[in-house]
Amino acid sequence: MSRAKASDARKKDTREKIELGGLIVKAGLRYEQRALLLGALIELSRRIKGDEAERKRLVTVGAEAFGDDGE
Secondary structure (H helix, E strand, C coil), X not given: CCXXXXXXXXXXXXXXHHHHHHHHHHCCCCCCCHHHXXXXXXXXXXXXXXXXXXXXXXXXXXXXXXHCCCC
């Protein structure tokens, strides 16, 4: 991989991580313990596997939250 491609990949990765962190803030979880956040995300991952109705419900909740600020 060339230096430019590696640099672009690092920048993309960094931007994605910043955006994901922003979701934690938007959800009102900024001050929660990291272990709690990770545990909640792991549990959520388990719950939504194979549960299309729950996935759709959560997408609706998230889309509504994004609609509150125009994102």
